[in-house]
Amino acid sequence: MAGNGAVAHSPLGLLAELTHRCPLGCPYCSNPLALDARESELDTQTWARVFAEAAALGVLHVHLSGGEPGARRDLVAITQAAHAAGLYTNLITSAVGVTARRMQLLAEAGLDHVQISIQDSDAASADHIAGYDGAFLRKRTLAAAVVSLKIPLTVNAVVHRANIDRIADMVALALNLGASRIEIAHAQYYGWALKNRTALMPSAGQVRRAAAAVEELRRRHRGEIVIDAVVPDYYARLPKPCVGGWGRRSLNVTPAGKVLPCHAAESIPGLEFWSVRERALADIWANSPAFNAFRGTAWMQEPCRSCARREIDFGGCRCQAFAITGDARATDPVCHLAPRHDAVAALAAAQNDTPYAYRGIKAG
Ligand code: SF4
Numbered sequence: 001m002a003g004n005g006a007v008a009h010s011p012l013g014l015l016a017e018l019t020h021r022c023p024l025g026c027p028y029c030s031n032p033l034a035l036d037a038r039e040s041e042l043d044t045q046t047w048a049r050v051f052a053e054a055a056a057l058g059v060l061h062v063h064l065s066g067g068e069p070g071a072r073r074d075l076v077a078i079t080q081a082a083h084a085a086g087l088y089t090n091l092i093t094s095a096v097g098v099t100a101r102r103m104q105l106l107a108e109a110g111l112d113h114v115q116i117s118i119q120d121s122d123a124a125s126a127d128h129i130a131g132y133d134g135a136f137l138r139k140r141t142l143a144a145a146v147v148s149l150k151i152p153l154t155v156n157a158v159v160h161r162a163n164i165d166r167i168a169d170m171v172a173l174a175l176n177l178g179a180s181r182i183e184i185a186h187a188q189y190y191g192w193a194l195k196n197r198t199a200l201m202p203s204a205g206q207v208r209r210a211a212a213a214v215e216e217l218r219r220r221h222r223g224e225i226v227i228d229a230v231v232p233d234y235y236a237r238l239p240k241p242c243v244g245g246w247g248r249r250s251l252n253v254t255p256a257g258k259v260l261p262c263h264a265a266e267s268i269p270g271l272e273f274w275s276v277r278e279r280a281l282a283d284i285w286a287n288s289p290a291f292n293a294f295r296g297t298a299w300m301q302e303p304c305r306s307c308a309r310r311e312i313d314f315g316g317c318r319c320q321a322f323a324i325t326g327d328a329r330a331t332d333p334v335c336h337l338a339p340r341h342d343a344v345a346a347l348a349a350a351q352n353d354t355p356y357a358y359r360g361i362k363a364g
């Protein structure tokens with residue numbers, strides 16, 4: 001039982017943000033605006049302890065993420081520690097900062113899966129979105145190394161106004177890179193993407209055409225590649241069950257060691273996060289005030305409190321509710337039943353071509 005009376009399930013997934021450093025500057029980055037500095041990052045031994053504690057708690061898979069995890073010199077040792085703890089290891093990388101040689105060492109360390117992000121199918125546009133010349137070319141080299149090592153590859157394509165019309169080309173690129181799966185993920189408006197929302201927001205027409213394209217591509221490529229895609233938040237009728245429910249199935253450890261229920265949780269003021277530097281993961285999972293803040297259903301307001309879907313979507317996303325209404329307990333305004341649903345349509349209509357605010361700290 002968690003501190004608020006709600007049942008604490010076992011977590012299944014751990015997002016390990018190894019560093020906030022990254023050579024790219026994607027304007028939709030999910031990292032917070034205040035990035036952790038290199039000096040504050042957890043060391044290899046602490047990550048190894050976190051992985052062992054996570055496995056003991058029931059976690060099955062770890063996503064080694066960032067920033068760019070390749071910016072960590074000890075990435076191979078970290079991967080080895082996660083593998084030794086018995087976790088399924090997934091590396092989430094931009095492909096900039098991980099060489100083919102390093103990929104081989106990672107494979108030997110027990111790496112199970114690789115996810116490479118692409119910014120676009122068009123090289124010039126991709127490099128512009130990444131804020132890094134030559135980023136696009138690196139994807140091809142690393143993908144070839146991954147495939148030759150027989151590690152399953154997923155391509156992750158974050159889509160938004162500048163690239164959403166090229167979904168078919170991005171699927172073709174993923175096939176060409178040898179991926180078995182592509183995730184077409186719409187920009188989610190927290191952190192840097194919230195800052196760049198008007199520049200990233202697609203039009204309703206683009207979203208409709210993209211949905212039709214995905215259906216057609218799924219038909220055309222059945223058996224060749226799995227295409228994952230969902231309706232983007234601001235154009236949906238019902239909210240997503242964000243992180244599978246707050247404090248229910250996953251946890252996120254920041255580069256400095258804070259444990260968060262989701263990657264954007266620090267955007268909600270007043271939450272108290274505990275750190276793996278001071279406490280065991282099991283203690284944090286069960287007792288930290290941040291995890292218990294929105295666990296279960298007792299915190300909900302109407303209409304969620306009496307809604308039949310309250311244990312299906314858990315009232316949507318707390319960070320989005322806060323970002324749009326200023327109240328993290330509010331029904332996610334994406335829901336058509338939410339009192340503030342009108343705000344979402346107004347925000348979706350606010351689009352302009354202002355230059356991107358690229359995310360900060362660059363890795364060398
Ligand atoms: Fe989900 Fe709340 Fe909307 Fe019901 S009212 S569908 S629980 S967000």
Ligand code: FES
Binds near residue numbers: 190242263317318
């Ligand atoms: Fe924080 Fe959805 S991103 S709850």
